[in-house]
Amino acid sequence: MTDPVARLMDALAYPLTRLVSVDNSLGVPWLLGGAGFILASILLVRRRSRRAPPPIRVLIRFLFPKRVWWAPSSRLDYKLFVINSVLVFGVIDLLIVGPEVWRHGVQGLLTAALGGHRAVAAGPQPWVIALCGLGSLAALDAGYWLAHLAMHRIPVLWAFHKVHHSAEVMTPATEWRQHPVEFLVFPMVYGATSGTVYGLAGWAFGDAAQGQALSVQTLLMALHLATFHHVRHSHVPIAFTGLWGKILHSPAHHHLHHSSDPAHHDRNLGYLLSVWDWMAGTLVLPTGRDRLTLGLGPDEPGHATVVGAYLAPVAEATGQMAAAARRLWAQATPWALKKARSRAQATGPASGL
Secondary structure, X not given: OOHHHHHHHHHHHHHHHHHHOOOOOOOHHXXXXXXXXXXXXXXXXXXXXXXXXXXXXXXXXXXXXXXXXXXXXXXXXXXXXXXXXXXXXXXXXXXXXXXXXXXXXXXXXXXXXXXXXXXXXXXXXXXXXXXXXXXXXXXXXXXXXXXXXXXXXXXHHHHXXXXXXXXXXXXXXXXXXXXXXXXXXXXXXXXXXXXXXXXXXXXXXXXXXXXXXXXXXXHHHHHHHOOOOOOOOOOOOOOOOHHHHHHEOOHHHHHHHOEOOHHHOOOOOOOOEOHHHHHHOOOOOOOOOOOOOEOOOOOOOOOOOHHHHHHHHHHHHHHHHXXXXXXXXXXXXXXXXXXXXXXXXXXXXXXXX
């Protein structure tokens, strides 16, 4: 088979193959890790309150309530998960400028401007590995936060991001309840921020340090995936409060982010960390007992079907851009006419008119 045909076949199979792959965030091992994290949290709470663990059947009903997993909103999530998986693997991934491009660009620019920098020491240095690893993870998270902020504050981008926020209940599949535009914007932004740090690390400490930093980042991301990553999009409000809630972004932080309450709009935009929201004043700390209604509310129809999820944002964004173009034209036209009159008055006598 030719490469395009092979890629098409792989893309069509991707919704299934990714579920059994440990290399994919939606692989069964990571989903089981999220379930295990929930169960461990429940058992810890009950132990602290000196209560017996609940029966297995009660735990299963708690983890998989039909009202959540088979709600109309969730059934749309599953459809979008399949379609978006094919689109991302088959098309969108080919369009993304990833962190490696930024790494080479930044490292090359620094080398050209300041000269090649000798590595601090040969071989692994714990403080270098920790510094670069934590720095690259913070850069990735900061890029996610910036992209997420743009998705909420720029009307054209919000038109696309609303698809994700239209979910009225959440399961791990809700993560893929997104418009394809989002699958371009987010990786492009956090690819730029993390790639910049990779380039700085490679220039300052050598390519080996950059590789070690990536290993630390991968390890920490794996820890996140195996615990509360998938709980972010779930019905279980595990909350980090107090100082920890200002540092780490818990599942309950993200549940507040999905709330239809206007007080929660544009809040809790982080992924791993809450420090960016804390510094920007966009942090709302959860209690773990918050009663929330999820979704956009009755005033935002149009995202309840597959067709609506893909086409309604395009129509809205196109309308916004057309309106902005008309406003610019209306502002520019009087200025252009005034300039034309000024030129005509300046050249008129000389031309004998």
